[in-house]
Amino acid sequence: MGEKRILIVEDEKLISLSLSFMLNRRGFIVDAAASIAEAKEKLKSFRPCVVLLDLWLPDGSGLDLLSRIESERKDISVIVMTANADADSAVKALKLGAEDFIGKPFNMEVFLHVINRTFEKRHLGETADFFHQELRKKTEDDKLVGTSEAMVDLFKMIKVCSETDAKTILLLGESGTGKELVARAIHYHSARADAPFTEINCAAIPENLLESELFGHEKGAYTDAGKRRKGIFELAEGGTVFLDEIGDMPLSMQSKVLKVIETKRFRRLGSEEDIQANVRIIAATHQNLQAMVKSSTFRGDLFYRLNVMSICLPPLRDRKEDISLLVGYFIRRLNEEYGKKVEGISEEALAYLTAYDWPGNVRELRNAIERSMMLEQEKTISPRFLNIEIKHNFEQKPQPTANHGQPGNSTRFGGVSETVGVSIVELERRMIRQGLEIAGGNQTKAAKYLCISRDTLRYRMKKFGLRGERKRTGAAAT
Numbered sequence: 068m069g070e071k072r073i074l075i076v077e078d079e080k081l082i083s084l085s086l087s088f089m090l091n092r093r094g095f096i097v098d099a100a101a102s103i104a105e106a107k108e109k110l111k112s113f114r115p116c117v118v119l120l121d122l123w124l125p126d127g128s129g130l131d132l133l134s135r136i137e138s139e140r141k142d143i144s145v146i147v148m149t150a151n152a153d154a155d156s157a158v159k160a161l162k163l164g165a166e167d168f169i170g171k172p173f174n175m176e177v178f179l180h181v182i183n184r185t186f187e188k189r190h191l192g193e194t195a196d197f198f199h200q201e202l203r204k205k206t207e208d209d210k211l212v213g214t215s216e217a218m219v220d221l222f223k224m225i226k227v228c229s230e231t232d233a234k235t236i237l238l239l240g241e242s243g244t245g246k247e248l249v250a251r252a253i254h255y256h257s258a259r260a261d262a263p264f265t266e267i268n269c270a271a272i273p274e275n276l277l278e279s280e281l282f283g284h285e286k287g288a289y290t291d292a293g294k295r296r297k298g299i300f301e302l303a304e305g306g307t308v309f310l311d312e313i314g315d316m317p318l319s320m321q322s323k324v325l326k327v328i329e330t331k332r333f334r335r336l337g338s339e340e341d342i343q344a345n346v347r348i349i350a351a352t353h354q355n356l357q358a359m360v361k362s363s364t365f366r367g368d369l370f371y372r373l374n375v376m377s378i379c380l381p382p383l384r385d386r387k388e389d390i391s392l393l394v395g396y397f398i399r400r401l402n403e404e405y406g407k408k409v410e411g412i413s414e415e416a417l418a419y420l421t422a423y424d425w426p427g428n429v430r431e432l433r434n435a436i437e438r439s440m441m442l443e444q445e446k447t448i449s450p451r452f453l454n455i456e457i458k459h460n461f462e463q464k465p466q467p468t469a470n471h472g473q474p475g476n477s478t479r480f481g482g483v484s485e486t487v488g489v490s491i492v493e494l495e496r497r498m499i500r501q502g503l504e505i506a507g508g509n510q511t512k513a514a515k516y517l518c519i520s521r522d523t524l525r526y527r528m529k530k531f532g533l534r535g536e537r538k539r540t541g542a543a544a545t
């Protein structure tokens with residue numbers, strides 16, 4: 068792959084600096100502009116392949132710059148950065164030709180995923196072979212870890228699915244249990260491994276754009292459809308299409324996907340020509356599709372088609388014996404990623420982790436380890452920087468016993484039920500709340516502790532309805 072050059076167009080210096088730093092560390096070549104005027108200059112002198120564009124700039128709207136790039140520099144992919152609540156701007160930007168959007172405040176995992184996906188997509192249009200090698204490498208890097216009985220069963224199912232060419236596979240399981248990793252593992256161990264793996268998160272794409280993302284469109288197929296574009300079914304030719312969060316797919320689109328499964332054909336939007344769909348479809352969801360069929364929010368015929376071969380991923384609380392292995396694995400990965408030298412975890416901290424029920428599953432565990440590694444100055448992770456929920460849980464259950472995942476042993480907190488999972492937004496809210504608590508309500512200290520600007524902290528406090536004043540107990544927020 069050629070040089071990965073990213074131009075960040077953002078007037079908030081702290082955001083721009085921290086993004087540059089993080090992207091630099093991951094091998095991207097980064098430059099920044101703080102205004103539209105500066106950005107226009109840097110488009111010429113820096114020659115980025117991807118532009119990360121804030122929509123609120125001191126000398127105008129980022130949307131204007133986006134239109135200009137789309138008309139004059141079609142070779143550049145633009146990712147817009149919008150406030151999470153600002154769905155209108157995101158849709159406007161996508162219609163104008165933006166490749167993707169990232170909600171502020173950032174979740175770094177999602178952020179990097181979007182950036183990597185954009186480069187992967189760009190590369191798909193360039194040299195297919197290299198694209199596969201990169202993705203394959205990513206899959207080799209992201210291992211599925213676990214030796215519990217449930218994981219051994221899962222590995223067997225992955226093997227069966229890889230070796231047989233079932234045209235549809237359904238992955239079920241709570242959020243963060245590793246459905247995407249399993250989808251990739253099946254693809255890269257199958258006979259389709261040399262063809263592309265393409266993916267879409269059905270919950271993240273506005274309904275009016277989903278059809279074009281799936282099947283592509285012809286130039287002028289709808290207002291703003293500037294150039295012909297292939298969808299993920301076409302891009303995956305011979306490979307695998309991963310439909311993540313299929314439970315969130317609108318009913319109208321469900322029937323179109325069903326038709327593709329049945330006829331093995333589809334059409335780009337605005338085209339009269341059928342295209343052969345030689346792909347395997349792997350769909351995933353954390354929702355109860357059977358219940359959705361009953362309530363007529365998911366098509367029964369599509370469910371039965373998808374459900375021919377289904378794999379249910381176990382929640383982490385049902386395989387707590389994997390926790391120490393996963394912790395060791397994440398410490399190794401994160402040491403490499405951040406150049407840290409953490410050697411392990413204390414027995415006490417491990418006991419905290421084992422007592423916890425992990426509503427956000429492996430993703431939440433990874434985040435907890437990452438957070439501790441960032442804040443811990445010692446060589447060993449102690450309970451000190453574990454999230455408040457993990458600590459509270461341990462205090463309530465001082466003697467963690469091997470009651471792994473027994474039904475009825477579930478923990479509820481913050482109104483979030485473990486059966487629903489925990490959202491990224493909720494995790495973020497907790498982090499802010501904990502930062503404020505540790506800083507005794509002092510916003511400057513809390514911002515420093517959380518490595519964000521005071522403005523960003525205030526913005527998030529407002530968003531989550533958190534108060535920052537010091538209370539007599541030292542607790543800062545509700």
Ligand SMILES: Nc1ncnc2c1ncn2[C@@H]1O[C@H](COP(=O)(O)OP(=O)(O)OP(=O)(O)O)[C@@H](O)[C@H]1O
Pocket residue numbers: 209210211212213240241242243244245246247248249311352353393429430433
């Ligand atoms: N068994 C595992 N071993 C190692 N890492 C794992 C495992 N399961 C999940 N992870 C990690 O946890 C995170 C979440 O995984 P993934 O995105 O595959 O989950 P998911 O079930 O698809 O979640 P969602 O339903 O929210 O999309 C990723 O960082 C992934 O690498």
